[in-house]
Amino acid sequence: MSSVETVTDVELRAPRTIEEAGLSRDLVTQLVLKTLHFAGELSGTELSRRIGLPFMALEPVVRGIKQQHQVEISGGALGAPSYLYRITDVGRTRAMLFLEQSHYVGHAPVPLEQYRRYMNAFKSATTQKVDRPMVRDAFSHLVISQRVLDQLGPAINAGHSMFVYGPPGNGKTVISQAIHKLLDGDIYVPHALEVEGSIIRFFDPVNHEPVGERPSSGLDIGEEPDQRWVRCRRPMVMVGGELSLDQLELAYSPSLGFYRAPVQAVANGGVLVIDDFGRQHCSPRDLLNRWIVPLESRVDFLTLQTGQKFDFPFMTMIVFATNIKPAELVDEAFLRRIHYKIFAESPTKAEFLQIFENCCAERGIEYDQQVIEHLLTTYFKPRQIQLRGCQPRDLILQLLSLADYLGEAPRLNGDLLEAACSAYFVDDREPQATYA
Numbered sequence: 001m002s003s004v005e006t007v008t009d010v011e012l013r014a015p016r017t018i019e020e021a022g023l024s025r026d027l028v029t030q031l032v033l034k035t036l037h038f039a040g041e042l043s044g045t046e047l048s049r050r051i052g053l054p055f056m057a058l059e060p061v062v063r064g065i066k067q068q069h070q071v072e073i074s075g076g077a078l079g080a081p082s083y084l085y086r087i088t089d090v091g092r093t094r095a096m097l098f099l100e101q102s103h104y105v106g107h108a109p110v111p112l113e114q115y116r117r118y119m120n121a122f123k124s125a126t127t128q129k130v131d132r133p134m135v136r137d138a139f140s141h142l143v144i145s146q147r148v149l150d151q152l153g154p155a156i157n158a159g160h161s162m163f164v165y166g167p168p169g170n171g172k173t174v175i176s177q178a179i180h181k182l183l184d185g186d187i188y189v190p191h192a193l194e195v196e197g198s199i200i201r202f203f204d205p206v207n208h209e210p211v212g213e214r215p216s217s218g219l220d221i222g223e224e225p226d227q228r229w230v231r232c233r234r235p236m237v238m239v240g241g242e243l244s245l246d247q248l249e250l251a252y253s254p255s256l257g258f259y260r261a262p263v264q265a266v267a268n269g270g271v272l273v274i275d276d277f278g279r280q281h282c283s284p285r286d287l288l289n290r291w292i293v294p295l296e297s298r299v300d301f302l303t304l305q306t307g308q309k310f311d312f313p314f315m316t317m318i319v320f321a322t323n324i325k326p327a328e329l330v331d332e333a334f335l336r337r338i339h340y341k342i343f344a345e346s347p348t349k350a351e352f353l354q355i356f357e358n359c360c361a362e363r364g365i366e367y368d369q370q371v372i373e374h375l376l377t378t379y380f381k382p383r384q385i386q387l388r389g390c391q392p393r394d395l396i397l398q399l400l401s402l403a404d405y406l407g408e409a410p411r412l413n414g415d416l417l418e419a420a421c422s423a424y425f426v427d428d429r430e431p432q433a434t435y436a
Helices: 003-011 025-039 044-051 055-067 089-101 112-125 132-138 146-158 172-182 284-297 332-337 349-363 369-383 391-406 414-424
Strands: 041-043 071-075 084-087 162-165 186-190 192-195 198-201 229-233 236-239 251-253 258-260 271-274 299-303 309-313 317-322 340-343
Touching: 025 041, 025 044, 025 055, 025 071, 025 084, 025 089, 041 044, 044 055, 055 071, 084 089, 112 186, 112 192, 112 309, 132 146, 132 172, 146 172, 146 340, 162 172, 172 236, 172 271, 172 317, 284 299, 284 332, 349 369, 349 391, 369 414, 391 414
Parallel strands: 162 317, 162 340, 198 258, 236 271, 271 317
Antiparallel strands: 041 084, 071 084, 186 229, 192 198, 251 258, 299 309
């Protein structure tokens, strides 16, 4: 077991009481009644599972609303956890009032202070250390020069933000994604957070990948895991040209009555890739102005609808991937805060041939170097086409589509490749006039 797992498992034991959970009795009462409102009737064990708190913690709340005739016992035996609890008309009326304030139903939230403590423990326990063999292995599916790999390794160890830039088609996005493979250990992600009585839905099934069940027996042993958290792979969140400044703030839904976490918070403990940086709806300057403090302090500041600001852990490795020169996007002051600038260079001829061979192997096509050499001499060179890492993959896909259309066997054929090139590259040369 890694050091990260040891720390997080100790930190995240199931609370025995509402006070240990850090939640108010009123908030838990709301969750119990809203859950029963939609379910109608649940056993104590099932109610505990849905809310994510041991029944030992829920029992005082359930007992209280039962005394107020908002729920009733409709069956079951062998103790309170096995009883069936049914919501009454009085309880349903109260639940409807709670739903007017917030439609959040599900696992009880984790207080912000508990999340801060966990992330600080996670940071202390996580000692990212990669070396040359590890980096080479993580990028083994790519043809990348050792120079680029030797820049990526120290950047990953430092955990700082980085620019990955260079001509289009040289794998900047794929490089950014491969960085994620080098992040060691897992991370626990709360289903939701509670801040000053407001709820922020945090776990995102699109960007958070659970790595194992955290089974609960439903018994009050005191050594069970806190079901309000989900054990996940360290996240990788990718955004592109659609990114706007609004996505960097809490998103409040008036109709639902709760918030969704911003993208940089969802990526906490992992990687946030800003693909096509410089092509967002907001300007690069505005985007970096928003992050200029968090990039250095590792603390972000978010704002509730009430106007109240609060500090939030910012433990995200940001990768800015762009085919625009960094100096054309931001000034020197911003570049200084992005410590690592990695140039994704175009492949050499030898690397280009190797990429072609790898792509042929992936598609089950027999590789013939002479065919590619001929293509470079007769098609690429006369047209002064620059070599790009994406071209072999794209041309083979074009070739396969063309062969399928013509009813031919898929093979590395010179005529098919040249036809694929004609459809792939833009050739704006004016053809010479011919007269019959």
